Amino acid sequence: MELTDVIGMLVIGFGAGMMGGLVGVGGGILFVPGLVIFLGLSQLEALSTSLLAIVFVASVGAWRQGRYGNLRVRDGLVIGLLSPLGVLAGTVLANAVSERALELSFAAVQVFFAWSLARRALRSGAQRHDATSAAPNG
Amino acid sequence: MIATAAGAFSGLFGVGGGTVIVPLLILWFGYGEREATGTSLLAIIVIAALAAAAQGSYGNVHVREGVLIGLPAIAGVLAGTALQQRIPERAVAGLFAILLVASAAVLVF
Numbered sequence: 001m002e003l004t005d006v007i008g009m010l011v012i013g014f015g016a017g018m019m020g021g022l023v024g025v026g027g028g029i030l031f032v033p034g035l036v037i038f039l040g041l042s043q044l045e046a047l048s049t050s051l052l053a054i055v056f057v058a059s060v061g062a063w064r065q066g067r068y069g070n071l072r073v074r075d076g077l078v079i080g081l082l083s084p085l086g087v088l089a090g091t092v093l094a095n096a097v098s099e100r101a102l103e104l105s106f107a108a109v110q111v112f113f114a115w116s117l118a119r120r121a122l123r124s125g126a127q128r129h130d131a132t133s134a135a136p137n138g
Numbered sequence: 139m140i141a142t143a144a145g146a147f148s149g150l151f152g153v154g155g156g157t158v159i160v161p162l163l164i165l166w167f168g169y170g171e172r173e174a175t176g177t178s179l180l181a182i183i184v185i186a187a188l189a190a191a192a193q194g195s196y197g198n199v200h201v202r203e204g205v206l207i208g209l210p211a212i213a214g215v216l217a218g219t220a221l222q223q224r225i226p227e228r229a230v231a232g233l234f235a236i237l238l239v240a241s242a243a244v245l246v247f
Contacts (some may be wrong), residue, residue, distance in 0.1 A: 009207050012210075014210040014217075017213060018218040020211070020215045022233055023156075023230060024174060024178040029181055048190070049199050051187075051189050052190050056186050057208070057238075058182040061179040065175065079159060079178075083229075110157060110239070111239060113161035114239050121228035125228050127150070
């Protein structure tokens with residue numbers, strides 16, 4: 001392994017963990033390309049191997065968030081344990097619909113979530129600041 | 139509902155499901171942002187562990203590589219959770235919105 005690969009892997013790994021801590025995702029979106037580019041795994045091997053790294057991130061992250069009082073244990077376990085049902089549903093769906101259609105619809109769902117979250121965040125910000133700031137912003 | 143959606147997306151796209159779990163907990167179940175991210179991580183442990191075991195049985199999981207990239211990730215998640223407690227919740231929501239748009243772009247292009 002070249003030095004650049006080691007550095008790349010450290011940066012990607014740290015970044016993925018940071019993301020997990022900040023926004024509560026596993027970090028697969030960074031782990032997978034990191035494993036392909038710096039460790040030479042195939043896409044399938046990288047997807048599978050990233051799951052192991054995600055278990056590390058999620059375990060340490062959930063433990064820390066529990067200590068900070070940000071964890072609802074029962075809800076988290078219920079969601080996790082019921083998710084295999086979704087995997088089955090997803091597999092059926094994947095065989096019924098074209099992959100491109102699935103990608104595009106999932107992307108649309110994500111943009112909708114992003115818009116809803118951003119609107120919520122802006123609204124709570126406005127409530128907090130509307131007494132002090134009247135400056136218009138485009 | 140959340141579980142099914144998260145499971146479906148992780149089955150379809152190989153993601154842990156966090157991009158589905160966190161927004162649904164916030165938007166539908168009225169969770170605070172920090173609580174949603176913490177609870178999502180617990181669900182992800184279960185989802186990823188089950189999926190890793192399944193993929194491992196096909197010999198697709200490279201343990202050494204997973205540990206190599208997982209170790210710096212542990213440092214990252216310690217830093218990330220500590221930092222998250224010090225920023226406003228709406229900043230967490232904003233960061234999440236950016237991640238969602240980036241993730242959607244990866245899917246489209």
